[in-house]
Amino acid sequence: xxxxxxxxxxxxxxxxxxxxxxxxxxxxxxxxxxxxxxxxxxxxxxxxxxxxxxxxxxxxxxxxxxxxxxxxxxxxxxxxxxxxxxxxxxxxxxxxxxxxxxxxxxxxxxxxxxxxxxxxxxxxxxxxxxxxxxxxxxxxxxxxxxxxxxxxxxxxxxxxxxxxxxxxxxxxxxxxxxxxxxxxxxxxxxxxxxxxxxxxxxxxxxxxxxxxxxxxxxxxxxxxxxxxxxxxxxxxxxxxxxxxxxxxxxxxxxxxx
Amino acid sequence: xxxxxxxxxxxxxxxxxxxxxxxxxxxxxxxxxxxxxxxxxxxxxxxxxxxxxxxxxxxxxxxxxxxxxxxxxxxxxxxxxxxxxxxxxxxxxxxxxxxxxxxxxxxxxxxxxxxxxxxxxxxxxxxxxxxxxxxxxxxxxxxxxxxxxxxxxxxxxxxxxxxxxxxxxxxxxxxxxxxxxxxxxxxxxxxxxxxxxxxxxxxxxxxxxxxxxxxxxxxxxxxxxxxxxxxxxxxxxxxxxxxxxxxxxxxxxxxxxxxxxxxxxxxxxxxxxxxxxxxxxxxxxxxxxxxxxxxxxxxxxxxxxxxxxxxxxxxxxxxxxxxxxxxxxxxxxxxxxxxxxxxxxxxxxxxxxxxxxxxxxxxxxxxxxxxxxxxxxxxxxxxxxxxxxxxxxxxxxxxxxxxxxxxxxxxxxxxxxxxxx
Numbered sequence: 182x183x184x185x186x187x188x189x190x191x192x193x194x195x196x197x198x199x200x201x202x203x204x205x206x207x208x209x210x211x212x213x214x215x216x217x218x219x220x221x222x223x224x225x226x227x228x229x230x231x232x233x234x235x236x237x238x239x240x241x242x243x244x245x246x247x248x249x250x251x252x253x254x255x256x257x258x259x260x261x262x263x264x265x266x267x268x269x270x271x272x273x274x275x276x277x278x279x280x281x282x283x284x285x286x287x288x289x290x291x292x293x294x295x296x297x298x299x300x301x302x303x304x305x306x307x308x309x310x311x312x313x314x315x316x317x318x319x320x321x322x323x324x325x326x327x328x329x330x331x332x333x334x335x336x337x338x339x340x341x342x343x344x345x346x347x348x349x350x351x352x353x354x355x356x357x358x359x360x361x362x363x364x365x366x367x368x369x370x371x372x373x374x375x376x377x378x379x380x381x382x383x384x385x386x387x388x389x390x391x392x393x394x395x396x397x398x399x400x401x402x403x404x405x406x407x408x409x410x411x412x413x414x415x416x417x418x419x420x421x422x423x424x425x426x427x428x429x430x431x432x433x434x435x436x437x438x
Numbered sequence: 439x440x441x442x443x444x445x446x447x448x449x450x451x452x453x454x455x456x457x458x459x460x461x462x463x464x465x466x467x468x469x470x471x472x473x474x475x476x477x478x479x480x481x482x483x484x485x486x487x488x489x490x491x492x493x494x495x496x497x498x499x500x501x502x503x504x505x506x507x508x509x510x511x512x513x514x515x516x517x518x519x520x521x522x523x524x525x526x527x528x529x530x531x532x533x534x535x536x537x538x539x540x541x542x543x544x545x546x547x548x549x550x551x552x553x554x555x556x557x558x559x560x561x562x563x564x565x566x567x568x569x570x571x572x573x574x575x576x577x578x579x580x581x582x583x584x585x586x587x588x589x590x591x592x593x594x595x596x597x598x599x600x601x602x603x604x605x606x607x608x609x610x611x612x613x614x615x616x617x618x619x620x621x622x623x624x625x626x627x628x629x630x631x632x633x634x635x636x637x638x639x640x641x642x643x644x645x646x647x648x649x650x651x652x653x654x655x656x657x658x659x660x661x662x663x664x665x666x667x668x669x670x671x672x673x674x675x676x677x678x679x680x681x682x683x684x685x686x687x688x689x690x691x692x693x694x695x696x697x698x699x700x701x702x703x704x705x706x707x708x709x710x711x712x713x714x715x716x717x718x719x720x721x722x723x724x725x726x727x728x729x730x731x732x733x734x735x736x737x738x739x740x741x742x743x744x745x746x747x748x749x750x751x752x753x754x755x756x757x758x759x760x761x762x763x764x765x766x767x768x769x770x771x772x773x774x775x776x777x778x779x780x781x782x783x784x785x786x787x788x789x790x791x792x793x794x795x796x797x798x799x800x801x802x803x804x805x806x807x808x809x810x811x812x813x814x815x816x817x818x819x820x821x822x823x824x825x826x827x828x829x830x831x832x833x834x835x836x837x838x839x840x841x842x843x844x845x846x847x848x849x850x851x852x853x854x855x856x857x858x859x
Binding site for chain 2 (some may be wrong): 208211213221224225228229232243244245246259267268269270271294295296
């Protein structure tokens, strides 16, 4: 866990020859028409939801400068930093973790170019929980469908949430429509995602997710759908349609007395 | 990467503003106020001396502000000042005529009680609007004015935009906004190509004092050389004239001594306002349609004439510019609220998608109207007169026309509905 003690500038202490490689990867992560295009398309919608939930929970006005100042936010599976950078721009103290070590210098280099301070670490949620770290908000977006033991993973995530804090968790529903949309559509027809990105059997229904989150000690307070509209070619939030992509917000009640 | 050595340490990098707005005319300050009202910090770069901008001399230029534009000006806080100095248009009269002849009959009357939101248009003089916008910018805590200052060079990369000013300063922000007019040097420097054509027509602008009270009536007279608009100014006895002629004829008229120029004007006015005398200055500018092929480039957005210089026939240029400003402010405010990089292409594309169709269709629509009405072909006159009479005889068509003129049709940005963003 030495990486956890590193300062955010530690990313500059890498072999200069490697920097060019990481810069190329960073531009790949941030290329709006590149292989992460589906994430970029969905990102404004995801961000809108996250910002609204965090603002409501902590009584912040996101139109004000540094609206999230003083809040510690963790993004699990941060990749190139597509969620970390907006949170840092809003003034939050941000930690981004990704078990894929090669993403970390990539994300660091991009954040530095943008003048943002973000603490990126090659680590897992479980390792962070083990070390006893806690956060005001834990962002757990499109990860749970990829882990071998979702219940254990969500247990670790819940421990990372400070009492009075929240977790935003999104994933993909399991039904014939989500099979058609997320696997046949996104991987085979549109080729938005590499084939084999998702295993349909690992998808989780909203009720299953709610039960697992509750078992982990958090309370689900909101559930919404992320719906892709092929006419406007954009994503929007739906209160009713959770049939494919959906998101939940759960809170950890403060212990009273 | 064009980043100055002193700024190589990105962590210490300062952003001077959320957006650098280049151009101190009308669209620049309007855009600055719209963005600042949406909690963004703005640097406004104006080539002109502030004292010159503030000079309130009467020069005869005036703008026809639709209802949506007035709502915009209300939201940014300047309508209270300029409203009492504006002239509501109570009636619009369209006339088909030839110079020296009285109109045989008015083609159409548009009565402004026909839309529910109040007068469709209000005339505001340039000498009132320009200083009011600038004063509001000066008073705004989130707007820093750099004037007089010209932009010597700009650099844009994936991390931000920089502008070197003639004052020696270099400003840095995530986004550069070009409000620098129909030949936008910023758009050109960004390699944005333009589509357009000249009209062999030149616009003439002047103001007159007249014997009779205009009673709030605006007239659009369709003369063989092109449309001739009479916009009523506050006070009842002054009007602003905007008209077009074939370029050779316009040059001839513009070069005439005042007495002869006055005679040319009076011959075109149709006599409804009695004898006229010239007031203020005279202006002349060649008309051309000029639409930018893209309204955005990396870390650059075009607003107003920089994006779309339209034919001034319906006085829609400023109204369109304010629509751009309102849409851009709304898109950027939303993006900033979500923590997005407001200069990212993904954000700017939302602005372009929203506004471009409207801007281009209006530019082409005005082009078509001008071609149709700038003709002396008897058959064409017959057809168009019948068309206008038919359209105005039908109440729904009339209401649609008035709503379009007021700028309250279509997918309106919040500020044009009178809401803050």
